[in-house]
Amino acid sequence: MSRTSARLAAIAPSATLAVDSKAKAMKAAGENVIGFGAGEPDFPTPQHIVDAAAAACADPKNHKYSPAGGLPDLKQAICDKTMRDSGFSCAPANVLVTNGGKHAVYTAFAALCDPGDEVICPAPYWTTYPEAITLAGGVPVVIDTDAESGFQVTVEQLDAAKTDKTKVLLFVSPDNPSGAVYPPESVKAIGEWAVANGVWVITDEIYEHLTYGSHEFSSMPVLVPELAEQCIIVNGVAKTYAMTGWRVGWMIGPADVIKASTNFQSHATSNVCNVAQRATIAAVSGPLDDVVMMREAFARRAAMMHEMLNAIDGVTCPEPQGAFYCYPDMTGLLGRDIRSSDGTVKTATTTIELADIILEDAKVAFVPGEAFGLPGYGRFSFALGDDDLVEGIQRIADLVG
Structure with missing residues (x-):
């Protein structure tokens, strides 16, 4: 007999939190990980x-x-x-x-x-x-x-x-x-x-x-x-x-x-x-001044990430219209040989496998499309600093290029 109810045993863990947790664990172990997984603004709560x-x-x-x-x-x-x-x-x-x-x-x-x-x-x-x-x-x-x-x-x-x-x-x-x-x-x-x-x-x-x-x-x-x-x-x-x-x-x-x-x-x-x-x-x-400031930052980052993702051969990214995510089609990277810095060659057949390879070898975390019911895509949050955004996408480009 199961120790937990069938109702709770059937629940899948949050994929977004799982990716974020793994990235944070790697950071805690000394790895220089850039995370595009969590959907939360990088700004502090407004002072008022x-x-x-x-x-x-x-x-x-x-x-x-x-x-x-x-x-x-x-x-x-x-x-x-x-x-x-x-x-x-x-x-x-x-x-x-x-x-x-x-x-x-x-x-x-x-x-x-x-x-x-x-x-x-x-x-x-x-x-x-x-x-x-x-x-x-x-x-x-x-x-x-x-x-x-x-x-x-x-x-x-x-x-x-x-x-x-x-x-x-x-x-x-x-x-x-x-x-x-x-x-x-x-x-x-x-x-x-x-x-x-x-x-x-x-x-x-x-x-x-x-x-x-x-x-x-x-x-x-x-x-x-x-x-x-x-x-x-x-x-x-x-x-x-x-x-x-x-x-x-x-x-x-x-x-x-x-x-x-x-x-x-x-x-x-x-x-x-x-x-x-x-x-x-x-x-x-209260006033929406801080909201306007954050939205302007997100809009700038959206444009930057959209351009950088589309510059990667095998990635096609629609322009984000709202929220703070890019959702690129990454099927062009599946089945491709990806060589890590130690010379190991890996190949992903799913975006779950691709996300794991990129996390392990480029130290970049994103959430694979399977988590959202649509395999082949990946979710990249642009709610992070500009420098980390550029560095993270460039790492992916360097790894799969």
């Missing part, structure tokens, strides 16, 4: 947010339990921020504050999925989505996209994937890992499809502020207002405000769904850390 947290630490009211669903002041601030940034109107009763965006994702699926309910999940997808769907009792139904389609799913594909068991469509724009940003007309068409077919939408908007060039974020329930009663928005402060370690996210949805989700959270975790919640109030209520 840190100051708010420091003040909160000294206030005894933050030393006690608080409402499981979130501080009332924060819930109102999230409503105000959502209206400011996307034009979507909601009330505190529509908001649940969660322990990070990842917690919001899992809770949203737990709120909607009964055993056997199908969730349409376009690929490439963030590694956590299928695991969260399965843990909630749902069944991921994967739709493949590719660089030719801009990594964007079509209404025709949704029609083909829909069955009488379809309950939810997962929608992500800007997308992790592909960096794709859906144009408003596509967002609207998909939202209208969901309304017409009675399908719920869980839309992950955590990269809403990170778009580049002419590409702009569009919130689906804003473009399709009638979707609001069958839509859950998940979001958080991690990416926008460089607050990955603070662990504050939220979900916005119909009041009955939020009430049930709050009841669930009251038994699972109780309230989110009060100090982190106070810091989040400062983040979402």
Whole structure:
């Protein structure tokens, strides 16, 4: 008999965290490793947010339990921020504050999925989505996209994937890992499809502020207002405000769904850390000057990485439109002899093998496409310093050239 439940035994470890952990272990052992694996900004949390947290630490009211669903002041601030940034109107009763965006994702699926309910999940997808769907009792139904389609799913594909068991469509724009940003007309068409077919939408908007060039974020329930009663928005402060370690996210949805989700959270975790919640109030209520500065840096790095990756023979990289990832096609490197500095010749048949060779021989970490349901590609985060970015991509070019 297994010592763990079948439900937990079936969970795959986070591939992005696994790559990051291996790279950090090699660094700890003295290796000069450059990591493109983790999806977190390299900037410190803006000072006014840190100051708010420091003040909160000294206030005894933050030393006690608080409402499981979130501080009332924060819930109102999230409503105000959502209206400011996307034009979507909601009330505190529509908001649940969660322990990070990842917690919001899992809770949203737990709120909607009964055993056997199908969730349409376009690929490439963030590694956590299928695991969260399965843990909630749902069944991921994967739709493949590719660089030719801009990594964007079509209404025709949704029609083909829909069955009488379809309950939810997962929608992500800007997308992790592909960096794709859906144009408003596509967002609207998909939202209208969901309304017409009675399908719920869980839309992950955590990269809403990170778009580049002419590409702009569009919130689906804003473009399709009638979707609001069958839509859950998940979001958080991690990416926008460089607050990955603070662990504050939220979900916005119909009041009955939020009430049930709050009841669930009251038994699972109780309230989110009060100090982190106070810091989040400062983040979402404050100016966006730091956000603009970070986005400008990311845009510069995106252009730099895009150019350098495309200069490598065997690599084809679409231009990143949002988030902070390049997602190049690396199939041209598969089956090629790669000679390491000690003269050893290695050949990769998959991007998993290629990632391991590059980590071992070039001391550069990236996440292979298999982790995102789309083999042959690799995810490279450009949320790291310019010098490391250039050095890391050049190491790969030197190794495979």
